[in-house]
Amino acid sequence: EDGLNAWLRYARLPDNIIRQVEIPSSIVSLNSTETSPVYVAAQELHKGIKGILGRNLDVTHQIHNSRSIVVGTVDAFTTTSRKTDAPALDEDGFWLNTKDSMIQILGQNERGALYGVFEYLSKLAQGNLTKVAYATNPSASIRWVNQWDNMDGTIERGYAGLSIFFKNNTIVANTTRIAEYARLLASIRVNGIVVNNVNANPILLSEENMAGLGRIADAMRPWGVQVGISLNFASPQTLGGLKTFDPLDKSVVTWWHDRTDKLYKHVPDMAGYLVKANSEGQPGPLTYNRTLADGANLFAKAVKPYGGIAMFRAFVYDSQNLREANWKDDRANAAVEFFNGLDEKFDDNVVVQVKYGPIDFQVREPVSPLFAHLQQTASAIELQITQEYLGQQCHLVYLPPMWKTILDFDMRVDGEKSVVGENILSGKRFNKTLSGYAAVVNVGQNTTWLGTHLAMSNLYAYGRIAWDPTIDEVAVLQDWARLTYGLDRKVIDTITEMSLQSWPAYENYTGNLGVQTLTDITYNHYGANPQSMDNNPWGQWTRADHNSIGMDRTVWNGTGYSGQYPSEIAATYESIETTPDDLLLWFHHVPYTHVLKSGKTVIQHFYDAHYAGAETASSFPKKWASLKGLIDEQRYEEMLFRLEYQAGHAIVWRDSIVQFYNNISGIPDTSNRVGNHPWRIEAEDMTLHNYKVTGVNPFQAASGYRVVQ
Numbered sequence: 001e002d003g004l005n006a007w008l009r010y011a012r013l014p015d016n017i018i019r020q021v022e023i024p025s026s027i028v029s030l031n032s033t034e035t036s037p038v039y040v041a042a043q044e045l046h047k048g049i050k051g052i053l054g055r056n057l058d059v060t061h062q063i064h065n066s067r068s069i070v071v072g073t074v075d076a077f078t079t080t081s082r083k084t085d086a087p088a089l090d091e092d093g094f095w096l097n098t099k100d101s102m103i104q105i106l107g108q109n110e111r112g113a114l115y116g117v118f119e120y121l122s123k124l125a126q127g128n129l130t131k132v133a134y135a136t137n138p139s140a141s142i143r144w145v146n147q148w149d150n151m152d153g154t155i156e157r158g159y160a161g162l163s164i165f166f167k168n169n170t171i172v173a174n175t176t177r178i179a180e181y182a183r184l185l186a187s188i189r190v191n192g193i194v195v196n197n198v199n200a201n202p203i204l205l206s207e208e209n210m211a212g213l214g215r216i217a218d219a220m221r222p223w224g225v226q227v228g229i230s231l232n233f234a235s236p237q238t239l240g241g242l243k244t245f246d247p248l249d250k251s252v253v254t255w256w257h258d259r260t261d262k263l264y265k266h267v268p269d270m271a272g273y274l275v276k277a278n279s280e281g282q283p284g285p286l287t288y289n290r291t292l293a294d295g296a297n298l299f300a301k302a303v304k305p306y307g308g309i310a311m312f313r314a315f316v317y318d319s320q321n322l323r324e325a326n327w328k329d330d331r332a333n334a335a336v337e338f339f340n341g342l343d344e345k346f347d348d349n350v351v352v353q354v355k356y357g358p359i360d361f362q363v364r365e366p367v368s369p370l371f372a373h374l375q376q377t378a379s380a381i382e383l384q385i386t387q388e389y390l391g392q393q394c395h396l397v398y399l400p401p402m403w404k405t406i407l408d409f410d411m412r413v414d415g416e417k418s419v420v421g422e423n424i425l426s427g428k429r430f431n432k433t434l435s436g437y438a439a440v441v442n443v444g445q446n447t448t449w450l451g452t453h454l455a456m457s458n459l460y461a462y463g464r465i466a467w468d469p470t471i472d473e474v475a476v477l478q479d480w481a482r483l484t485y486g487l488d489r490k491v492i493d494t495i496t497e498m499s500l501q502s503w504p505a506y507e508n509y510t511g512n513l514g515v516q517t518l519t520d521i522t523y524n525h526y527g528a529n530p531q532s533m534d535n536n537p538w539g540q541w542t543r544a545d546h547n548s549i550g551m552d553r554t555v556w557n558g559t560g561y562s563g564q565y566p567s568e569i570a571a572t573y574e575s576i577e578t579t580p581d582d583l584l585l586w587f588h589h590v591p592y593t594h595v596l597k598s599g600k601t602v603i604q605h606f607y608d609a610h611y612a613g614a615e616t617a618s619s620f621p622k623k624w625a626s627l628k629g630l631i632d633e634q635r636y637e638e639m640l641f642r643l644e645y646q647a648g649h650a651i652v653w654r655d656s657i658v659q660f661y662n663n664i665s666g667i668p669d670t671s672n673r674v675g676n677h678p679w680r681i682e683a684e685d686m687t688l689h690n691y692k693v694t695g696v697n698p699f700q701a702a703s704g705y706r707v708v709q
């Protein structure tokens with residue numbers, strides 16, 4: 001198995017389970033148009049049942065008898081004069097009733113019916129034969145993914161090969177993989193996708209490419225996935241030849257409206273736009289002294305007549321003006337500062353898309369305080385499935401436990417319960433209709449989609465969590481594991497154990513106590529390079545010196561960031577005593593000898609955590625090896641290769657970090673491991689053919705400062 005089918009393998013159940021399954025003899029799809037989600041849903045049902053049970057059911061479009069599985073919208077069903085107990089559903093919601101001889105899979109809309117079919121098949125594929133009758137509705141209306149695909153076919157921060165969408169500055173001719181991706185997304189109830197990089201190339205708006213977007217949308221529409229695009233703010237100038245891209249200039253407004261009208265001719269149901277402005281060198285409204293709201297509203301107005309939305313990213317910061325020497329400078333402050341005073345200024349179809357933490361997808365961050373400030377403005381959280389700072393799919397890191405630290409966090413806005421997922425992103429806390437989730441996925445042409453098999457649990461879980469952020473991340477993982485690898489108990493237990501250990505282990509051997517991922521910050525964001533985490537122009541600093549470490553973000557003495565939270569939370573973070581250990585260095589600058597709540601010093605915690613993390617990673621290949629013969633050879637071997645690599649790389653991480661801080665602090669490890677490199681085989685001690693021993697930069701990445709080249 002090469003991974004292409006992901007969790008939709010529809011592998012045949014064992015005979016003893018199949019014998020217990022009672023299933024109607026036909027499928028009725030209440031829509032006979034081949035491109036409709038309901039039609040596609042019935043085909044999927046046919047395919048799934050054939051795979052899982054080996055039964056070949058008829059598909060018809062009329063209900064002839066009650067022994068059938070009926071798929072359609074509630075409306076279409078009731079016009080057949082049949083009765084249903086389905087309660088009133090929200091948009092995209094569905095009703096699943098397997099208790100009666102007629103199985104009802106009914107959606108509020110066609111998309112909902114399709115989701116219901118995937119739910120039914122998922123139960124069947126897991127051998128779950130319990131009869132059920134229930135309705136389920138999404139927590140939020142926006143459940144999107146973002147792709148950072150470039151027009152030349154490369155993918156920014158993509159680790160699974162070239163783009164399935166673009167090649168040579170145009171849209172690919174063959175949309176097969178695009179439709180397959182839409183099917184995967186539909187199965188996890190994702191309803192929108194932005195297909196191109198937020199660092200957008202205006203060429204996407206050429207006549208030819210707009211027509212190409214139409215083909216992408218045609219391939220994804222049957223699966224209920226609406227297409228949107230990222231825009232480059234300067235396009236009226238760079239592509240349109242205008243003198244300006246000032247968002248309030250008449251010719252600019254006309255240009256955007258005209259392009260938008262043309263786009264909607266090709267993609268009548270386009271989801272909308274996504275805009276990265278005034279960040280990391282991208283143009284934006286601030287160039288003309290206009291506000292971010294002026295910029296966002298320009299696009300919102302253009303898509304409004306078509307029901308589209310303008311997603312506007314909160315990831316706005318000015319790296320030119322950040323100075324580490326200035327104790328008060330702090331990139332973490334940027335989003336709230338830039339959006340200050342704008343909450344009432346955005347049009348109602350603008351959605352501000354906010355990264356989960358205030359910096360940039362680090363291994364641990366506190367929740368972005370901006371969620372508490374956007375009370376009138378619609379907002380969505382931005383998560384990252386592509387593991388940019390988290391091992392780039394070469395390391396197993398199951399992300400939902402990390403996402404849960406954000407989604408389950410109660411921001412206590414005005415002293416009231418304001419849990420990020422349940423209350424804020426659901427729109428309930430501030431009475432919003434538009435709100436939700438976006439995740440940067442970056443699948444590529446690799447048959448595994450994300451570059452490696454186990455990384456797919458993150459994509460699967462993302463969709464399920466966006467639908468219901470209160471869902472148990474372990475249960476979701478196990479659903480995914482059964483669908484992907486079958487029902488063997490040992491397989492499920494082993495994958496569960498490894499996955500749940502993976503994020504804590506990664507945090508242990510990369511960056512502890514909220515100090516950020518101590519990676520190479522210059523560009524690639526991969527591998528250990530703690531010294532690059534200071535004096536860089538991106539404002540990702542640890543402020544480490546010979547005696548102390550951490551960013552003082554307090555109001556009384558530091559950058560003032562903790563004051564951006566609602567008062568109860570601000571008070572917690574303001575004081576060292578009440579800040580949890582795992583965010584200590586995010587909020588405070590302390591001596592290496594500072595004693596944590598755990599009783600250890602900061603420096604000893606660094607040492608111990610790094611040895612513990614690497615030890616956990618070294619157990620992964622052994623655990624995986626115990627599954628030999630229980631899963632197919634191809635996926636077994638490919639994953640073993642990655643896990644062995646991770647085990648080795650975790651040692652490099654460990655030794656780099658502990659050596660660096662041992663050097664800079666001069667404080668010995670009480671267990672006397674630093675410098676002794678347990679379990680490490682020194683390459684320079686081996687007999688080398690065609691290799692030479694040489695120096696290395698950063699020095700701490702190798703024991704003895706030497707590597708083999």
Ligand code: BDP
Nearest residue numbers: 156157198199276315360361
């Ligand atoms: C950073 C990435 C960069 C993205 C940027 C963004 O390193 O490639 O363009 O975020 O989100 O994490 O805009």
